[in-house]
Amino acid sequence: MTDILKGKKIVIIGLGLIGGSVARGLSNKQQDVEIIGVGRNEVVLQQAQSDGAINSYSTDIKIACADADLIVIAVPSLTIESILVELKAVVTDKTVITDAASVKSEIIDAVIKTFGKMPANFVPGHPIAGSEHSGYSASSVDLYQNKKVILTPPDDTDEHAINLVTALWQALGAQVLTMTASKHDAILAATSHLPHLLAFALVDTLSQQGESEEIFRYAAGGFRDFTRIASSDPQMWHDIFMANGDAIIKVLDVYVRDLDRIRQAVLDKNSSELKATFGRAKKSRDKFLSNFENGSDLPDG
Amino acid sequence: MTDILKGKKIVIIGLGLIGGSVARGLSNKQQDVEIIGVGRNEVVLQQAQSDGAINSYSTDIKIACADADLIVIAVPSLTIESILVELKAVVTDKTVITDAASVKSEIIDAVIKTFGKMPANFVPGHPIAGSEHSGYSASSVDLYQNKKVILTPPDDTDEHAINLVTALWQALGAQVLTMTASKHDAILAATSHLPHLLAFALVDTLSQQGESEEIFRYAAGGFRDFTRIASSDPQMWHDIFMANGDAIIKVLDVYVRDLDRIRQAVLDKNSSELKATFGRAKKSRDKFLSNFENGSDLPDG
Numbered sequence: 001m002t003d004i005l006k007g008k009k010i011v012i013i014g015l016g017l018i019g020g021s022v023a024r025g026l027s028n029k030q031q032d033v034e035i036i037g038v039g040r041n042e043v044v045l046q047q048a049q050s051d052g053a054i055n056s057y058s059t060d061i062k063i064a065c066a067d068a069d070l071i072v073i074a075v076p077s078l079t080i081e082s083i084l085v086e087l088k089a090v091v092t093d094k095t096v097i098t099d100a101a102s103v104k105s106e107i108i109d110a111v112i113k114t115f116g117k118m119p120a121n122f123v124p125g126h127p128i129a130g131s132e133h134s135g136y137s138a139s140s141v142d143l144y145q146n147k148k149v150i151l152t153p154p155d156d157t158d159e160h161a162i163n164l165v166t167a168l169w170q171a172l173g174a175q176v177l178t179m180t181a182s183k184h185d186a187i188l189a190a191t192s193h194l195p196h197l198l199a200f201a202l203v204d205t206l207s208q209q210g211e212s213e214e215i216f217r218y219a220a221g222g223f224r225d226f227t228r229i230a231s232s233d234p235q236m237w238h239d240i241f242m243a244n245g246d247a248i249i250k251v252l253d254v255y256v257r258d259l260d261r262i263r264q265a266v267l268d269k270n271s272s273e274l275k276a277t278f279g280r281a282k283k284s285r286d287k288f289l290s291n292f293e294n295g296s297d298l299p300d301g
Numbered sequence: 302m303t304d305i306l307k308g309k310k311i312v313i314i315g316l317g318l319i320g321g322s323v324a325r326g327l328s329n330k331q332q333d334v335e336i337i338g339v340g341r342n343e344v345v346l347q348q349a350q351s352d353g354a355i356n357s358y359s360t361d362i363k364i365a366c367a368d369a370d371l372i373v374i375a376v377p378s379l380t381i382e383s384i385l386v387e388l389k390a391v392v393t394d395k396t397v398i399t400d401a402a403s404v405k406s407e408i409i410d411a412v413i414k415t416f417g418k419m420p421a422n423f424v425p426g427h428p429i430a431g432s433e434h435s436g437y438s439a440s441s442v443d444l445y446q447n448k449k450v451i452l453t454p455p456d457d458t459d460e461h462a463i464n465l466v467t468a469l470w471q472a473l474g475a476q477v478l479t480m481t482a483s484k485h486d487a488i489l490a491a492t493s494h495l496p497h498l499l500a501f502a503l504v505d506t507l508s509q510q511g512e513s514e515e516i517f518r519y520a521a522g523g524f525r526d527f528t529r530i531a532s533s534d535p536q537m538w539h540d541i542f543m544a545n546g547d548a549i550i551k552v553l554d555v556y557v558r559d560l561d562r563i564r565q566a567v568l569d570k571n572s573s574e575l576k577a578t579f580g581r582a583k584k585s586r587d588k589f590l591s592n593f594e595n596g597s598d599l600p601d602g
Binding site for chain 2: 128129130132147148150187188190191192194195196197198199200201202203204205206207208209211212214215216217218219220221222223224225226227228229230231232233234235237238241242245248249251252254255256258259260262263266267269271274275277278279280281282284285286287288289291
């Protein structure tokens with residue numbers, strides 16, 4: 001499968017956690033590709049080159065992308081539109097483009113806005129991998145190992161483009177899945193964006209309590225794990241909430257209704273309701289965990 | 302400090318995660334005490350004895366506690382009252398008693414109800430340590446190492462009793478702190494009970510979505526950590542929510558108001574509000590984490 005990557009010129013725009021990990025992983029596993037890094041920070045680009053993560057670099061998108069086979073856009077969501085404008089001026093029908101943004105409908109809208117329509121060689125993608133840390137220094141050679149990557153190509157996307165992008169992520173050890181952009185955005189709103197919102201809100205609420213110093217002092221391991229995602233990059237999460245607001249509010253409203261039901265059960269000391277809710281949750285979570293850990297959760301599609 | 306434990310007969314009632322870890326840790330670090338396990342499940346008691354965690358055991362509280370120096374009650378919160386009734390019939394003024402329940406006001410109420418007043422040798426306590434796993438099989442020799450234990454003795458508690466209970470937890474490697482029961486319950490509502498409520502509710506909400514199988518399939522590491530505490534023992538958490546409802550609802554209501562403010566910011570695409578909230582949260586959480594990890598967060602008191 002990875003044979004179709006052979007000899008390809010791959011440009012990675014943005015060498016942060018996501019792009020840096022693509023470069024490191026690819027250079028580590030696939031010697032027969034040319035990897036070019038594009039970024040604004042030349043210190044990072046030099047570092048990536050000296051790490052062997054990229055073969056060369058440029059701070060000029062147009063120069064770097066002129067004869068690229070595959071372009072991976074790995075910049076913050078709200079920066080993508082300006083990147084697309086630059087790309088439009090230089091890429092040909094042969095150039096396959098993908099991105100790694102967390103919200104797919106927004107990217108597709110931006111591409112259509114820039115290109116006038118969705119180019120057949122643009123494959124929107126999202127690696128379900130990350131960390132509360134960000135930047136090239138947080139990137140790693142195996143970030144995508146055994147992770148899922150969701151591609152959301154419209155129906156008329158070129159098959160070769162899908163295959164090339166699939167090969168890229170598979171070379172990095174990921175499982176590649178395909179679904180519609182709106183389905184992706186709804187699922188991510190539930191499993192990623194909502195939990196981040198709840199964690200950010202909890203830490204913010206507690207930090208504004210009068211005795212916040214003391215409150216945090218007695219917080220233990222459970223709190224640390226629960227709030228880990230509240231240490232994520234505020235700018236990136238700002239972008240996600242700006243982009244996927246509708247889907248997030250939809251699932252948030254369901255959640256708050258459930259929360260209110262549990263609140264009422266606590267108020268009423270409704271023993272059976274509390275036991276049933278906690279029991280259901282534990283059962284679901286244990287099941288999720290066993291699927292998550294044995295990796296048997298890959299659907300056929 | 303641990304000298305005052307020397308030669309003492311210590312009875313641990315309940316050999317689950319908490320009591321089992323006290324027994325394992327104590328037998329490992331302090332050879333010159335006699336540790337007696339009390340429980341209903343004789344298979345567990347035999348296992349603990351063959352592990353060397355206890356010197357002997359009994360299924361009869363009255364026999365085991367007759368001449369105990371220190372009794373550690375480590376049974377589920379809602380079982381404590383019946384244990385207290387049995388203890389009242391057998392303990393003397395010399396016997397020091399402590400417990401490990403997560404909600405302290407409720408225990409103090411139960412002790413006063415049973416004994417007619419708070420005995421001077423009863424030291425309510427709560428080790429801030431645990432796991433989403435429960436039972437003797439989840440217990441470990443070092444569960445309390447570098448953890449905090451909060452004691453909430455009323456003003457007229459016997460000083461020797463406080464010292465003995467303090468020595469017990471210190472022998473297990475814990476840092477012992479003292480505060481009022483109501484303050485303890487408010488702090489734990491914020492840092493432990495509320496996060497558990499949010500995690501239980503999230504998993505329950507998502508598991509009842511039409512596409513729940515698929516939703517969980519795409520959940521990643523952040524979700525796993527965020528919901529780890531939703532795998533906790535439903536019965537134990539039921540007990541905690543029954544016991545500490547007032548404090549939990551108080552902090553939950555503040556949280557839900559904050560959540561609604563963020564919801565509005567998402568709806569309004571209020572960029573500056575979102576950035577400010579996420580930025581504040583990350584800063585607070587990073588600060589908490591650095592305190593948590595370097596262990597420098599021990600107050601003088």
